[in-house]
Amino acid sequence: xxxxxxxxxxxxxxxxxxxxxxxxxxxxxxxxxxxxxxxxxxxxxxxxxxxxxxxxxxxxxxxxxxxxxxxxxxxxxxxxxxxxxxxxxxxxxxxxxxxxxxxxxxxxxxx
Amino acid sequence: xxxxxxxxxxxxxxxxxxxxxxxxxxxxxxxxxxxxxxxxxxxxxxxxxxxxxxxxxxxxxxxxxxxxxxxxxxxxxxxxxxxxxxxxxxxxxxxxxxxxxxxxxxxxxxxxxxxxxx
Numbered sequence: 001x002x003x004x005x006x007x008x009x010x011x012x013x014x015x016x017x018x019x020x021x022x023x024x025x026x027x028x029x030x031x032x033x034x035x036x037x038x039x040x041x042x043x044x045x046x047x048x049x050x051x052x053x054x055x056x057x058x059x060x061x062x063x064x065x066x067x068x069x070x071x072x073x074x075x076x077x078x079x080x081x082x083x084x085x086x087x088x089x090x091x092x093x094x095x096x097x098x099x100x101x102x103x104x105x106x107x108x109x110x111x
Numbered sequence: 112x113x114x115x116x117x118x119x120x121x122x123x124x125x126x127x128x129x130x131x132x133x134x135x136x137x138x139x140x141x142x143x144x145x146x147x148x149x150x151x152x153x154x155x156x157x158x159x160x161x162x163x164x165x166x167x168x169x170x171x172x173x174x175x176x177x178x179x180x181x182x183x184x185x186x187x188x189x190x191x192x193x194x195x196x197x198x199x200x201x202x203x204x205x206x207x208x209x210x211x212x213x214x215x216x217x218x219x220x221x222x223x224x225x226x227x228x229x
Binding site: 034036038041042043044045046049087096098099100101102103104 | 115117143145147154155156157160162202204206208217218219220221222223225
């Protein structure tokens with residue numbers, strides 16, 4: 001079962017920052033927070049992951065609260081191509097545990 | 112990132128026939144691959160975990176005799192839907208994980224195969 005809670009949908013104006021929240025209040029000490037997205041009719045795409053420190057890469061930034069019970073994915077300048085379903089997933093970093101997907105947030109970027 | 116391919120991208124078959132879907136890791140060896148299924152407007156559901164050289168592990172409710180998984184090499188896993196029925200129509204997605212490198216444990220996903228059973 002998914003251990004995260006995300007809003008079902010969000011809108012964002014093109015060019016603005018998109019901030020996607022995720023609650024994971026039962027996260028354990030050895031679990032990481034992963035973010036993936038799925039553009040319509042495609043396979044999921046890895047975005048970013050983190051443990052407790054904030055992370056940034058060329059796609060996005062991940063802000064994790066100090067108590068690790070929630071996080072926010074930030075797309076700094078959303079474009080129409082960022083329209084997708086975004087999934088927040090917690091899982092142990094090691095081992096062969098597969099990713100378990102919840103319902104995600106459907107982000108619509110509007111021109 | 113690592114590349115995972117699937118073939119075919121879409122297939123239409125008649126009820127009662129079997130369909131094979133291939134999943135390949137193109138630039139890395141994957142000892143473990145995963146198969147997911149996704150119905151319209153729903154999230155991905157894990158079907159099975161495939162380990163190279165051994166039997167696949169199926170999730171509860173997934174019929175192993177209907178969804179045959181073979182992971183014969185470190186770069187290829189196949190899913191065969193046997194005696195397909197219209198309710199098997201779905202989007203099938205495979206995923207592979209590179210060997211543990213100490214830096215990443217990400218899963219990489221194929222583009223998916225849309226199966227339509229008529």
